[in-house]
Amino acid sequence: MKRSILKPTHRNWLILALIILVAIVILALRWEQTVFWLSRYGIVLRQATVTGLLIGGVYGLVAMGLTLIFGVLGIINFAHGSLMTVGMYLTFVLFTRYGVDPYLSVLITVPVLFGIGLVVQRFIIHPARNAPEHNQLLLTLGLALFIQNFLLVLFTATPRSIRLAYGRGETPIGPFMIDFPLRIWGTTITLPKLAAFVFALALAGGLYLLLQRTDLGKAIRAVAQDRDGAALVGIDTQRINMITFGLGTACVGAAAALVLPFFFVDPLAGDTFNITAFVTVVLGGMGSIPGAMLGGLIIGLTQELGVVLAPSSIKLLGVFIVFILVLLFRPQGLLGVKS
Amino acid sequence: MKPLLQVHDATKHFGGLTAVNQVTLALDEGEILGLIGPNGAGKSTLFNMISGTYRPDGGTVRFAGEDITGTPPHLICQRGLARTFQIVKPFANLTVVENVMVGSFLRRGRVQESEQRARQVLEFVGLSPYADQPAHNLTTAGRNRLELARALATEPRLLLLDEVMAGLTPTESRGIVSLIQKIRESGVTLLVIEHVMKAIMTLSDREAVLHHGELIAVDTPSEITRNPEVITAYLGGDHDAPRH
Amino acid sequence: MTLLGRIPRDYLILIGLVLALLTLPSFLNQFQLSIAILILYWALLGAAWNLMGGYAGQFSFGHAAFYGIGAYTSTMLLTELGLSPWLGMLAGAGLAALFGIAMGYLTFRYGLKGPYFALATFAFAELLRLISSELKFINTSIGIHLPLTGGDSWQRLQFEDNPQNYFYAITILFFVGYLIKISLVHSKLGYYLQAIREDEDAAAALGVNLMRYKVTAVAISGGLTAIGGSFFAQYFFFISPELVFGVPISIDILLGPIIGGTGTIWGPLVGALFVTPLGELTRAFIRTPPGFLSFIEGRSGLDVMLFGAILIVVILFMPNGLVGLGKQLWARVKR
Numbered sequence: 030m031k032r033s034i035l036k037p038t039h040r041n042w043l044i045l046a047l048i049i050l051v052a053i054v055i056l057a058l059r060w061e062q063t064v065f066w067l068s069r070y071g072i073v074l075r076q077a078t079v080t081g082l083l084i085g086g087v088y089g090l091v092a093m094g095l096t097l098i099f100g101v102l103g104i105i106n107f108a109h110g111s112l113m114t115v116g117m118y119l120t121f122v123l124f125t126r127y128g129v130d131p132y133l134s135v136l137i138t139v140p141v142l143f144g145i146g147l148v149v150q151r152f153i154i155h156p157a158r159n160a161p162e163h164n165q166l167l168l169t170l171g172l173a174l175f176i177q178n179f180l181l182v183l184f185t186a187t188p189r190s191i192r193l194a195y196g197r198g199e200t201p202i203g204p205f206m207i208d209f210p211l212r213i214w215g216t217t218i219t220l221p222k223l224a225a226f227v228f229a230l231a232l233a234g235g236l237y238l239l240l241q242r243t244d245l246g247k248a249i250r251a252v253a254q255d256r257d258g259a260a261l262v263g264i265d266t267q268r269i270n271m272i273t274f275g276l277g278t279a280c281v282g283a284a285a286a287l288v289l290p291f292f293f294v295d296p297l298a299g300d301t302f303n304i305t306a307f308v309t310v311v312l313g314g315m316g317s318i319p320g321a322m323l324g325g326l327i328i329g330l331t332q333e334l335g336v337v338l339a340p341s342s343i344k345l346l347g348v349f350i351v352f353i354l355v356l357l358f359r360p361q362g363l364l365g366v367k368s
Numbered sequence: 369m370k371p372l373l374q375v376h377d378a379t380k381h382f383g384g385l386t387a388v389n390q391v392t393l394a395l396d397e398g399e400i401l402g403l404i405g406p407n408g409a410g411k412s413t414l415f416n417m418i419s420g421t422y423r424p425d426g427g428t429v430r431f432a433g434e435d436i437t438g439t440p441p442h443l444i445c446q447r448g449l450a451r452t453f454q455i456v457k458p459f460a461n462l463t464v465v466e467n468v469m470v471g472s473f474l475r476r477g478r479v480q481e482s483e484q485r486a487r488q489v490l491e492f493v494g495l496s497p498y499a500d501q502p503a504h505n506l507t508t509a510g511r512n513r514l515e516l517a518r519a520l521a522t523e524p525r526l527l528l529l530d531e532v533m534a535g536l537t538p539t540e541s542r543g544i545v546s547l548i549q550k551i552r553e554s555g556v557t558l559l560v561i562e563h564v565m566k567a568i569m570t571l572s573d574r575e576a577v578l579h580h581g582e583l584i585a586v587d588t589p590s591e592i593t594r595n596p597e598v599i600t601a602y603l604g605g606d607h608d609a610p611r612h
Numbered sequence: 613m614t615l616l617g618r619i620p621r622d623y624l625i626l627i628g629l630v631l632a633l634l635t636l637p638s639f640l641n642q643f644q645l646s647i648a649i650l651i652l653y654w655a656l657l658g659a660a661w662n663l664m665g666g667y668a669g670q671f672s673f674g675h676a677a678f679y680g681i682g683a684y685t686s687t688m689l690l691t692e693l694g695l696s697p698w699l700g701m702l703a704g705a706g707l708a709a710l711f712g713i714a715m716g717y718l719t720f721r722y723g724l725k726g727p728y729f730a731l732a733t734f735a736f737a738e739l740l741r742l743i744s745s746e747l748k749f750i751n752t753s754i755g756i757h758l759p760l761t762g763g764d765s766w767q768r769l770q771f772e773d774n775p776q777n778y779f780y781a782i783t784i785l786f787f788v789g790y791l792i793k794i795s796l797v798h799s800k801l802g803y804y805l806q807a808i809r810e811d812e813d814a815a816a817a818l819g820v821n822l823m824r825y826k827v828t829a830v831a832i833s834g835g836l837t838a839i840g841g842s843f844f845a846q847y848f849f850f851i852s853p854e855l856v857f858g859v860p861i862s863i864d865i866l867l868g869p870i871i872g873g874t875g876t877i878w879g880p881l882v883g884a885l886f887v888t889p890l891g892e893l894t895r896a897f898i899r900t901p902p903g904f905l906s907f908i909e910g911r912s913g914l915d916v917m918l919f920g921a922i923l924i925v926v927i928l929f930m931p932n933g934l935v936g937l938g939k940q941l942w943a944r945v946k947r
Contacts, residue, residue, distance in 0.1 A: 153924060153928070156928055162726060163870075164870075168924055168928070177916075179913070346739075356731070357722050421817075442817075445819035457814035462806055
């Protein structure tokens, strides 16, 4: 009987370490070229790092919503991105029709998306609770198709964007006057990206506190851990399901308003974020809230650095390679617990 | 004659807990060995190590003279060591006969032969009337028999039974007891975990008692009931004192 | 009804069906025939998906990977070497099967199941789409136009004068595909796959080599899917990474079996019979709506929107698909 000395999990890390080692050796052998290349691309790399981290905060927020829904309801929500698109159009309309500042419109998009989430869970997901597992996935898929094309009918495929009246030159931030775009260490940071990052992190922190500190949060975590047990101690699990789905979609409601000032919206705009969020969630460990944020930052970095480092012009390529590597080497995610 | 199954120093840890600690055990061809012990004594863990579901952290398992330690379950089954599960796992959306065919395919690749064999086995365990019904229609007693039938259909030399009488009425249990005796008469060696003490006492030639993961006694049923260590283990434990 | 009595029945249905199909071109007009072609084509792809997603229970959300491999392999062999698409099809099927073996081995080895597995297949398909968009020798994201030689040629699988030949071609592929499916389902492999779907531990305890049979299912499913991809290339004369590796293909492939009924022989065909005309009808409806609805004329998106809504309704009210619903009703009638 042939037997391996290493446990399979250790073997994975060994393979990974070997790959990294080989990469380092290659770099060392080509040291002069590497130094030349680094000096030439230094600023580009720094800029990519900063941009990656900033956008990564938003990815983290979107992924938190997705992971929350997965953790409690066990569903991969394919409509998550489409719901984000709804939030983006809502922000767009509020801004162009009524002149509502996008950062203020968070106060509208979050409750609206929360409400949509409640309705979707109650009338689409809940009725299929006893059906085969993949049916719920397909329901969210059907919903995604419906929403995408509903928005296509309403707004056509033309990409739309909004422009803030402020954010260039001296801008009052609280008591301070700050000159935007910020220039730090050779990199450029624009107000919309910085604001998105700061707000996304703040909201993510708020959600985390809600889950850790409040009774509602405790109930949600109880259901995620042990549905039957939670029901036994008197938690209304269906109510928790609804609220969780609402909270999950509320996350994309916020993210939608935050990205619009530097992004665009078309009927598929949110789905780009959702594909990234799939990767993020798997990376961070399905169901892990801090993991989602960490994963978001890593994916943001991978995406931006990937474009600089690889010849490919496609942002997502590096992301998918990371995705498959994680699936193969650490399917429970970075912070996930092995079941 | 060499024993059919030899477990030597088998050990399994879960985190800090030692579920099975250096258990050594041998089974002769043709015998029925009962494996008893309070809940959490490590009986199912030992089963899982023998059948390949768990890899032992230490020790060896030899079957028919060959080392099978850490061999994956399907290869162990192919060698002629079959098992049932305590929580029965019927293929719910297949019919009863199709369930058994999955077992009989191991020795017969053709559908007709496999089905023929499956129907024979169903006749043997008394499930023929339900052969063409979906497995999810069966009662608990029916499911336990199906679990047995499937394992039998792989034509094992050694069969591990994990509480096949769980949840049955006394009458149903008696039916299973005589079925197990019939299985032994057909030349199959059996290792049986059972909670229903009366059943195990009448069935087994010898009994092995596990307590806190350690083997504390192996003896004939009548000697076991007089063994002071066994009595303390059961009375000291919270559950399942041997009853007659 | 005994099992023995059931085995030949599916073969008989298939033969009867194909014989009936062969007479169809004389009854149908051009448009109807084109829909019939699409139905058979989706039924073939659905059957391929069903082997893996329905029988083996390994839910794939990335069958576009196999489909695209098929489309590109036969097309490249045709344009570069002048190889007949029939042979190209086989090469594509072989390549897709190899890809399936590699993908299956890697994912199953790490114990990916359910949602994780679905996401992994999705990622593999997306990866192929992104990589193929960059590859120069297959003309990057621009795509490839298949050379038109004019006239009809069975060897080149091109029919400009008599489109009904496409119907015969897809009927042949449909027949072969379903023949393979039926014989697999009624073999040891078919039983093993269903056992794996129902309970992996129990299957392993009965001597089933999980890895071997799951990977086999992925390989066969992938190979058959690739054949569908090759046919598409020959029928549409244009392929691009977006078109053949895109997410919509993965979705369209699984819709038929899901709506028709997973894990059944005829479910994918029933599903395709339902889904394909529905898609065509909604599209036609939106092209030329009745007077009072004239404002929706030409609005792109309405058809797919309607489709999404129907998908939701179908899954909510027929969780086991049309075939499952039919069986339920039949059982009620008999009682």
